[in-house]
Amino acid sequence: xxxLHTSATANGYKASIMLEECGLEYRVVSYDxxxxxxxxxxxxxxxxxxxxPTIVDPDSxxxxxxxxxxxxxxxQYLAEKTGRFMPADPAERAAVYMWLGVVASDVAPAYxxxxxxxxxxxxxxxWAVEFYDRLVERMLLVLENRLGQCPYLAGREYTIADIxxxxxxxxxxxxxxxxxxxxxxxxxxxxxVGARPxxxxxxxxxx
Ligand SMILES: N[C@@H](CCC(=O)N[C@@H](CS)C(=O)NCC(=O)O)C(=O)O
Numbered sequence: 001x002x003x004l005h006t007s008a009t010a011n012g013y014k015a016s017i018m019l020e021e022c023g024l025e026y027r028v029v030s031y032d033x034x035x036x037x038x039x040x041x042x043x044x045x046x047x048x049x050x051x052x053p054t055i056v057d058p059d060s061x062x063x064x065x066x067x068x069x070x071x072x073x074x075x076q077y078l079a080e081k082t083g084r085f086m087p088a089d090p091a092e093r094a095a096v097y098m099w100l101g102v103v104a105s106d107v108a109p110a111y112x113x114x115x116x117x118x119x120x121x122x123x124x125x126x127w128a129v130e131f132y133d134r135l136v137e138r139m140l141l142v143l144e145n146r147l148g149q150c151p152y153l154a155g156r157e158y159t160i161a162d163i164x165x166x167x168x169x170x171x172x173x174x175x176x177x178x179x180x181x182x183x184x185x186x187x188x189x190x191x192x193v194g195a196r197p198x199x200x201x202x203x204x205x206x207x
Contacts, residue, residue, distance in 0.1 A: 002026040005043065005054040007033050008206055011108070013167040014071040015053035017202030021163065022082045026055075030206035057081070072104040075160040085160045095154040099161035102142065107165070110135040111172045118176065136176055140183050147185040151192075158193070166193045170203060 004019060004026050006012035019026045031037040031052055039050050047054045047069040055074050060066035061081070068077045079086040087093055114132035117125060143165065146153060153161040169190040173180060180187035193199055 001058070003029055003056040004205070005029045005031065005046070005052055005056070006206060007031045007038070007052045009033070009052070010111075010167040010171045011051075011071050012053050013171070013203050013205070014164050015055060015074045016205035017163050017166065017199050018075050018078050018085075018160065019055075020202040020205075021196070021198035022078055022084050023198075024078070024082070028206050070104075071108075071164055072100050075100065075164055079160050085158065085163065087154065087157050087159060089155075092155045092157065092159075096159045096161045099146070099153040100164055103161070103164045103168070107139045107143070107168060110139045111168060114176055115172070133176060136172075140173075140177075140180075140186065144183040144186045147189045151189070158196075162189075162193050163199075166190065166199060167203070170194060 002019065002024055004015055006015060006028060007030060016028075031043070033052070037043070038052055043054075044050050046056065046067060049069055051069070053071065053074060054067065054069040055077075057066045057068070057077075066077065068074050075085075078084075086096060110132065113128075114136045117128040117132050121128070143153075150156065152158050153165055169180065169186065180190060
């Protein structure tokens with residue numbers, strides 16, 4: 001059975017949603033990030049980056065174990081393993097790769113910076129707060145414009161690009177800007193994706 005090393009964060013939910021959507025059996029190993037359990041030597045031996053999520057698949061296909069860290073890699077690995085949520089059409093596959101990258105390398109870091117400077121910084125740095133608030137808004141507008149053109153991020157089908165993007169709208173957006181009222185296409189997509197039973201189950205992990 002697959003082990004999912006995770007925590008109740010947007011990145012953790014991306015992995016649990018994918019496992020639920022694929023109908024795979026898995027066991028949850030939960031980490032308290034405030035207590036820095038993710039830096040325990042046992043976890044660092046598994047994933048030297050020391051961040052969540054990580055999955056450990058005892059059988060990657062030929063009986064050998066696979067350890068996969070990071071949301072983008074986990075989603076691609078499980079899509080390949082199950083043949084799910086990855087379109088056959090080459091142009092839509094290319095779009096999946098692109099939007100996976102946009103969420104992992106553009107949207108998520110914008111929100112990380114926004115969280116650090118608005119929530120964690122011991123003193124308020126107005127320039128940095130302003131910079132990341134604007135960057136988050138810019139990234140939300142990118143998603144809004146894309147979802148105004150097609151029902152899902154990669155085009156016509158629900159794919160792992162939607163799975164990687166959804167948790168941000170259900171968690172980080174509540175912190176900033178608070179609602180999706182200014183982003184109607186993104187809000188409609190989030191309602192559609194959030195209504196999926198697998199997504200709802202994944203958002204409850206760890207319990
Ligand atoms: N690039 C990674 C980022 C993972 C990440 O930022 N994980 C955070 C929780 S959301 C974490 O483990 N933070 C604890 C730390 O950095 O010590 C991914 O996409 O999965």
